[in-house]
Amino acid sequence: MVLEKKSSIRVAEAGQRRVLDEATRQRRLNRQLDALEKDNFQDDPLSSLPPSGPAARLPAFSEGDEPGKKKRKTRGDHFKQRFRKNFQTLLEEENLSEREEPNYLSAAASPSSLPPRVFCSVCGFPSPYTCCSCGGRYCSTRCLQTHRETRCLKMTL
Amino acid sequence: MTTLVLDNGAYSAKIGYSHDKVSIIQNCQFRSKTSRLKTFTANQLDEIKDRSGLFYILPFQKGYLVNWDVQRKVWDHLFGKDMFKVDFADTSVVITEPYFNFTSIQESMNEILFEEYQFQAALRINAGSLSAHRYFHENSQELCCIVVDSGFSFTHIVPYCRGKKMKDGICRINVGGKLLTNHLKEIISYRQLHVMDETHVINQVKEDVCYVSQDFYKDMDIAQLKGEDNTVMRDYVLPDFSSIKKGFCKPREEMIFTGKYKSGEQILRLTNERFAVPEMLFHPSDIGIQEMGIPEALVHSINNMPEEMQPHFYKNIVLTGGNTLFPGFRDRVYKQIRSLAPNDFQVSVVLPPNPISYPWEGGKLLAENPDFDEMVVTREDYEENGHFICEEKFDI
C-alpha cells in the first residue's frame, strides 16, 4: 500500500531511535486507560494545607473533618473494615472466575468484530501512519514532530 | 406510611417521595480552592461560587459503592432536615444498586438501611429493572424490552422478559460519562489548554457541545475544513466565575474564524472533539478498550436470548441514563441496529423524555403498585432473618 511505503521512508531515521517493545506499549496503554478512571488529577485542597502527609490525602476517611457535627455511631472495628474495601479487593473476594452463573466478569462486553479505526494522537483526525518508536499514530509530518517532542519516548512509563 | 424512591447513581442521586416529584442531586462531596477547610456535600455545591479546580470525593469506584463515609454524609444530608426530612419510623425506601453488586456491599446496604437509618421496609433493586417496570407500565401489550443504561461509570444492556431480568443477556461496556469527560479533558489539555484539574468545567463543555455523529468520517472531513465551511467547529467561552458564571458556545454569527477575539475571554476551539468523544460509546476500541460498542452489544445480547423472543427485543429498545442525552444518540443507535437486525424485524428505539429520571419514575410506579408490600423486606423481617431474607427477596 502507498501509505505504508510513505511511512517506511522514516525507517532509516527510526533505526537510530529507541523502539518500545510490545510490553511497554501495552503498559503505556493501560496507564492511559487507568488515568481515565481517576476522580481528580490535582491534590486535595485540604491536604495541601499543613499538616500534610499521606494521611491527609485520604479526606474521606478523616474522622472529624467537620468539628461540632455529631457523628452517627457505627459498630465495631470489623464493621469499619468492611466499609473500607476498594473495588479490586471486593472483586477478588467474590471469586468470580470459579462461578458458573452470569456475573460481573462474564458480563463484560466482548471485543468488537469491527475493524479497528486509527486516529492521529495529536490532532484526532484519521491517521494512516504509525510511529516506529512507540506505535502511536500520526497524520502528518507536523503532527509527527509534535508527537516526538511531547510524547513518544518522552512519556514517563 | 410513605415511600422514598432513591436511584442512587454514581454521579447523581435521583430522589423523591413516591407521591411527589424527583430531584436530581450530585452524589458526592466537593472541596474548593477558595474554602479549603470546608467539605461541601451534594447540592451544597451551590454555595461554591468559583468552581474552577473543584475537587471531587466520590462514593463510587468503577460503578460500585466503596466509600461509605462519603455515601453516608450524602445520605445524611439528603434524608436530613435541609432536604427530605425523612421520618424513618414511617418510611419505606426503594433504592437502586448496580448489576452484580458485590455481596459485601449488599450486606453493608442492609445494615445501613435497617440498622443505622432504621427504615421500616426496603426494596433493593437495579435501576434498569425500574426502567423496565416503567416501560411495561406504559406499553402493557409488549412482552419484552431491552434496557440500555448509559450512566457515569459504565453502560449496561439488559434484556427483560415479562418483567423478569434475563441475566444471560446482561452486557457491560466499560464506557460511561466519567470516562468521556476525562478523555475530553485529556485531549483538550494536550491540544490547547491545560484543563486536567477542571472536571466540573469540562463536564459542562461535554454536555454543551458534544454530539453523536450520524456519519463519522463525513463529520471528520467537515471538521478539517478551514473557516466558515467548518460547520462542526465551535468556540466555547469558558466561565471565569466572576462575570461569566457558566460557559457557553459563541453564537455562530459572532465567531471569528481567523484571528483572535478582542474580548479577552478564554476560549476553547472544538472540532473533532465534539463527536469523537461520544464516539467511545459506539467504538470503545478507538481509545484501546477492546469491547463492543452499544449497537453491537445490543445485537450480541439479543442473540443470547431464545429465538422466539428476539423480534420482541428489537422493537422495544429503551435508552436511559445521562449519556443518551447527547444529540443524535437515539438516531445513531436506531440506524446501526436497523442495519444489523434481520430485515423483516421491526426496530424501535425509544428515548424517553427524561432518560435520567426514567428509573426513578419506575420506582415511583412500583411503590404505588399493589404488589409492592410483597416485594419489600420489612425491618422486622430483617431483624428476625438477617441478610438471608434480603438475599431471598431481592434480585440484584
Ligand SMILES: Nc1ncnc2c1ncn2[C@@H]1O[C@H](COP(=O)(O)OP(=O)(O)O)[C@@H](O)[C@H]1O
Ligand atoms: N445533556 C447531557 N449530555 C451528555 N451527557 C450528559 C447530559 N446530562 C448528563 N450527562 C452525563 O450523564 C452522566 C450521569 O448520568 P446518570 O444516568 O445520572 O448516571 P448515574 O446513574 O451513574 O449517576 C454524567 O457523566 C453526565 O455528565
Ligand SMILES: [Mg+2]
Ligand atoms: Mg444510573
